Amino acid sequence: xxxxxxxxxxxxxxxxxxxxxxxxxxxxxxxxxxxxxxxxxxxxxxxxxxxxxxxxxxxxxxxxxxxxxxxxxxxxxxxxxxxxxxxxxxxxxxxxxxxxxxxxxxxxxxxxxxxxxxxxxxxxxxxxxxxxxxxxxxxxxxxxxxxxxxxxxxxxxxxxxxxxxxxxxxxxxxxxxxxxxxxxxxxxxxxxxxxxxxxxxxxxxxxxxxxxxxxxxxxxxxxxxxxxxxxxxxxxxxxxxxxxxxxxxxxx
Amino acid sequence: xxxxxxxxxxxxxxxxxxxxxxxxxxxxxxxxxxxxxxxxxxxxxxxxxxxxxxxxxxxxxxxxxxxxxxxxxxxxxxxxxxxxxxxxxxxxxxxxxxxxxxxxxxxxxxxxxxxxxxxxxxxxxxxxxxxxxxxxxxxxxxxxxxxxxxxxxxxxxxxxxxxxxxxxxxxxxxxxxxxxxxxxxxxxxxxxxxxxxxxxxxxxxxxxxxxxxxxxxxxxxxxxxxxxxxxxxxxxxxxxxxxxxxxxxxxxxxxxxxxxxxxxxxxxxxxxxxxxxxxxxxxxxxxxxxxxxxxxxxxx
Ligand SMILES: Nc1ncnc2c1ncn2[C@@H]1O[C@H](COP(=O)(O)OP(=O)(O)O)[C@@H](O)[C@H]1O
Ligand SMILES: [Mg+2]
Numbered sequence: 001x002x003x004x005x006x007x008x009x010x011x012x013x014x015x016x017x018x019x020x021x022x023x024x025x026x027x028x029x030x031x032x033x034x035x036x037x038x039x040x041x042x043x044x045x046x047x048x049x050x051x052x053x054x055x056x057x058x059x060x061x062x063x064x065x066x067x068x069x070x071x072x073x074x075x076x077x078x079x080x081x082x083x084x085x086x087x088x089x090x091x092x093x094x095x096x097x098x099x100x101x102x103x104x105x106x107x108x109x110x111x112x113x114x115x116x117x118x119x120x121x122x123x124x125x126x127x128x129x130x131x132x133x134x135x136x137x138x139x140x141x142x143x144x145x146x147x148x149x150x151x152x153x154x155x156x157x158x159x160x161x162x163x164x165x166x167x168x169x170x171x172x173x174x175x176x177x178x179x180x181x182x183x184x185x186x187x188x189x190x191x192x193x194x195x196x197x198x199x200x201x202x203x204x205x206x207x208x209x210x211x212x213x214x215x216x217x218x219x220x221x222x223x224x225x226x227x228x229x230x231x232x233x234x235x236x237x238x239x240x241x242x243x244x245x246x247x248x249x250x251x252x
Numbered sequence: 253x254x255x256x257x258x259x260x261x262x263x264x265x266x267x268x269x270x271x272x273x274x275x276x277x278x279x280x281x282x283x284x285x286x287x288x289x290x291x292x293x294x295x296x297x298x299x300x301x302x303x304x305x306x307x308x309x310x311x312x313x314x315x316x317x318x319x320x321x322x323x324x325x326x327x328x329x330x331x332x333x334x335x336x337x338x339x340x341x342x343x344x345x346x347x348x349x350x351x352x353x354x355x356x357x358x359x360x361x362x363x364x365x366x367x368x369x370x371x372x373x374x375x376x377x378x379x380x381x382x383x384x385x386x387x388x389x390x391x392x393x394x395x396x397x398x399x400x401x402x403x404x405x406x407x408x409x410x411x412x413x414x415x416x417x418x419x420x421x422x423x424x425x426x427x428x429x430x431x432x433x434x435x436x437x438x439x440x441x442x443x444x445x446x447x448x449x450x451x452x453x454x455x456x457x458x459x460x461x462x463x464x465x466x467x468x469x470x471x472x473x474x475x476x477x478x479x480x481x482x483x484x485x486x487x488x489x490x491x492x493x494x495x496x497x498x499x500x501x502x503x504x505x506x507x508x509x510x511x512x513x514x515x516x517x518x519x520x521x522x523x524x525x526x527x528x529x530x531x532x533x534x535x536x537x538x539x540x541x542x543x544x545x546x547x548x549x550x551x552x
Contacts, residue, residue: 050449081453089451099446103464113450116460158446165450 001200002063002090002168003028004049009058011044018044020224021058026169026217029198033211033232036221037247042204045221046171049202050091051084062091062169089117092162096174098154100146106133106157107142113165125164132160136190152183156190163194170194172203208252212236220244309512316503316516325499326520332416332485332495337478339421344428349458351433362429369426375487377423381415382491416488424481431473435466467539475532479525496520 004026011019018041026032034042047053049060051068059066059076067087069076079087100109110129114120120128133142136156146154155175162170172191176184188210195201195214205211211218212232219229222243228235236252239245302308316322350362369377392403439462447457486497494502496517504513 052445052449085451085453087451088449091449093446093449095442095446097440097442099440099442101443101446101461101465112460113452116456117451161446162450 001028001198003030004169004200004202005061006045007059007061009045009048009060010056011041011048011053012056018224019048019055022226024219024226024229026200026202029200030216031195031199031201031203031214032217032219033215034202034204034219034221035206035208035211035247035251036227040221041224042221043173046093046173046202046204049169049171050088050093052093054078062087067091089113089165090168092159092165092167092170094155094158094162094170094172094175096177098146098151098158098178100154100158100161102146105143105145106138106149106153106160109146109157110160110164113161117165128164129160132163133157135163135193136160137186150183151179152186155179155187159187159190159194167199169200169202172201172205174204174206176205176207206251208236208248220247222247307511308515309509312509312512313515313519316509316513317519319503319516321499321503322496322516322520325494325496328413328494329482329485329496330524332413332420332488332493333478333482335417336420336424336485337481339417340424340428340477340481341432341474343422343425344430344432347425347429348432348436351429352436366426366429369423374419374423374484375490378416378419378487378491381419382412384415412491412493415491416485416493420481420485420488424477427477428474431470431477432466435468435470436462438469439465464539468536471535471539472532475528475535478532479528482524482528483521 004024006022006024009019009022010017022045024032034045036042044053048055049062049067054068059069065087066076066079068079068084070079071077100106101112104112107126107129110132111122111125114125114128115122130139130142133139136159138153138156138160141149141153141157144153146157149157159175175191176187179187184207188207191201191203191210192214203210203215215232217229218232218235220227220235220239220241220243227241227243228239235244236248239248347362347365350358351366353359390403390405392400394400394402443461443465444457447461448454452460485495488495489498489501492498500513500517504510
């Protein structure tokens with residue numbers, strides 16, 4: 001597992017500054033929960049970690065290394081695309097809308113990356129996929145297409161797919177927000193297990209119960225800045241800032 | 253107001269429960285009856301004419317149906333269709349991907365390509381390629397404005413068949429580009445994003461994630477394009493390529509049996525079109541993998 005460090009990260013979309021200098025350290029095996037109102041820049045921050053979005057300035061390191069850039073003298077230079085792809089594959093990402101590959105079965109979704117990118121043999125990849133799907137409780141759904149799975153099951157396959165690349169960090173962008181309430185628990189359970197196994201995780205979530213139980217740190221973001229961060233108990237029960245208080249009053 | 257409505261007339265005491273035991277009588281539709289009579293009459297008259305009018309020359313049709321010249325032309329027609337569609341598909345894919353690129357030059361070039369090839373008649377394009385030797389008497393490999401390494405006479409390299417292939421293929425590419433683009437756009441952006449986040453390159457993402465799913469949307473119109481291409485190839489007679497129609501013409505220029513020979517050609521065209529339609533249905537099934545509706549049906 002790796003740590004993740006943000007150094008004064010800025011991100012603009014055109015003239016709009018969406019991230020305004022983010023500094024944050026996520027230690028190895030830590031679970032950091034990102035909370036904050038819609039539009040505050042949580043997804044953008046997450047997408048900057050694996051370089052799906054290019055930062056405008058600042059740096060993000062994973063295990064001491066940047067994904068999209070190299071240091072060249074006293075400047076950052078964009079890395080080559082193959083190099084970015086390679087580094088990016090060490091970071092797993094789980095999306096709000098699952099984004100399972102619709103033309104592949106659950107098992108094929110989980111085998112796809114290892115076969116094509118890790119050059120695993122088909123047999124090994126299949127054994128690996130079976131094990132991962134068993135781990136997320138879907139041993140009996142391996143041959144189903146995503147359209148034949150419930151949202152909760154799809155999201156668990158998506159987690160297995162991300163794990164198939166043996167990531168050092170996992171990013172979750174509101175993994176349960178698209179789920180019916182009764183399906184939220186099964187996904188959170190898988191994530192809790194992952195946290196217990198020592199995965200470094202950054203989780204954007206509105207599940208305050210999860211943040212309290214599993215999170216090592218809660219970070220509250222608003223309008224492109226980190227307003228406050230700290231132990232989940234402290235931040236969630238005894239927020240120091242007005243903005244945090246009013247946000248928590250709305251969601252809890 | 254409501255108590256004067258149609259449905260509020262007093263119940264006149266039918267035994268509705270008893271009425272439900274008999275089937276409902278259907279109302280006759282006189283217009284429909286007349287239409288059926290007219291159509292039936294037209295069909296009977298048509299068949300009668302086909303049989304009794306000697307001009308159709310059914311005996312001649314039978315005699316030439318498997319004529320070697322007809323079969324040879326048929327082969328050329330098939331070759332033209334297959335190769336032109338293959339070129340069209342590849343060109344279409346490239347142009348479609350360029351059209352969706354971030355780079356304005358690539359977008360512009362592909363836009364211009366589509367604009368030009370859709371904007372001029374195919375017949376004119378075919379004639380152009382047929383006469384291309386006038387424009388470029390020699391073609392060769394070399395550096396533009398620099399030295400040339402090898403050179404050939406255009407007429408030797410680009411045969412009339414080659415000109416036909418180029419004309420049909422490049423034109424098809426423009427239409428195919430729009431079909432492919434619609435297909436690529438039908439795949440949600442989240443699919444590419446998931447693939448990129450795993451570390452797949454843009455090309456791998458396109459090939460393994462986007463295109464397979466776009467096929468569902470691309471196949472039906474491509475099927476139509478193939479069927480349409482099969483018949484459009486007959487335009488190559490203007491540059492003298494010996495396809496099915498051209499050879500048909502050659503035969504009736506000698507024996508003056510125009511109608512029977514055109515019937516021969518038509519039967520072959522319609523036969524092939526029917527086969528292609530069947531193949532299209534099969535392919536559509538294959539590429540709808542993961543489609544909830546079809547999967548549901550398959551399980552039942
Ligand atoms: N691709 C984009 N282009 C322009 N603006 C964007 C883009 N993505 C996000 N934004 C803007 O950035 C802000 C932060 O968005 P986001 O990171 O999705 O917030 P959150 O995930 O906290 O709801 C929003 O105002 C959003 O409209
Ligand atoms: Mg978001």
